[in-house]
Amino acid sequence: MTTLKSKLQADLNAAIKERDELRSSTLRLTLAAIQKEEVAGTEKRELSDDEVQKVIAKEAKKRREAAEAFAQGGRAESAEREKAEGVVLAEYLPKQLSDDELHSIVAQAVEEAKAAGAEGPRAMGQVMKIVNPKVAGLAEGGRVAAAVKKLLAG
Numbered sequence: 417m418t419t420l421k422s423k424l425q426a427d428l429n430a431a432i433k434e435r436d437e438l439r440s441s442t443l444r445l446t447l448a449a450i451q452k453e454e455v456a457g458t459e460k461r462e463l464s465d466d467e468v469q470k471v472i473a474k475e476a477k478k479r480r481e482a483a484e485a486f487a488q489g490g491r492a493e494s495a496e497r498e499k500a501e502g503v504v505l506a507e508y509l510p511k512q513l514s515d516d517e518l519h520s521i522v523a524q525a526v527e528e529a530k531a532a533g534a535e536g537p538r539a540m541g542q543v544m545k546i547v548n549p550k551v552a553g554l555a556e557g558g559r560v561a562a563a564v565k566k567l568l569a570g
Contacts (some may be wrong), residue, residue, distance in 0.1 A: 420465045420472075421450060424508065442501040446475050446508075469509065469553060476505040477556070513555045515563075521550055522563045537568050 424447055431439040450471050454463055463471070483498035513521070525546035529539045543564050551560055 420468045420508065421447075421463065424450075424468075438497070438500055439504055442504045446472060446505065449475055466553075472505055472508050473553065476502050476509060479505065510553055513551060518551065518555050518559065518563055519567075522547055522560070522567055525550070526564070526567050537565070539568060540564060543568065 424443055428440060428443040428447065431443060450463060450468055453467070453471050454460055479498045479502035483495045483502065486492075486495035486498060522543070525543050526539075528546055529535075529542045532542065540561075544561070547560055547564065
């Protein structure tokens with residue numbers, strides 16, 4: 417068992433003992449998603465910590481999107497629940513990059529792409545290839561793409 421997965425399991429057990437319904441249900445759903453990922457494919461395997469982190473990030477993104485959908489649909493209590501679940505999952509993810517840190521990484525990548533001869537909005541793919549490995553897990557893809565578009569536009 418991976419260390420992150422075992423931490424999730426231990427935290428689930430503690431949440432059950434403390435009768436923390438929100439935390440225990442969130443961790444149960446996350447562990448179920450991890451198990452589903454482990455048995456996907458042709459044979460069962462153990463996920464590495466990085467893979468477990470990707471599953472947690474995917475679950476957190478689902479919570480953010482659901483909270484937005486509930487808020488737009490006028491279901492404030494459901495939106496709050498989804499946001500609270502997102503906060504629980506955020507504890508298991510690495511700290512996200514600030515806007516300034518992201519901007520500096522993207523600016524550096526844009527300069528590298530320009531040095532390679534790519535300019536304007538068509539350089540988006542080349543810049544993203546440079547940026548993505550540097551910010552993997554530290555910034556959401558939509559934020560990164562928006563920052564790249566902004567810098568390439570001028």
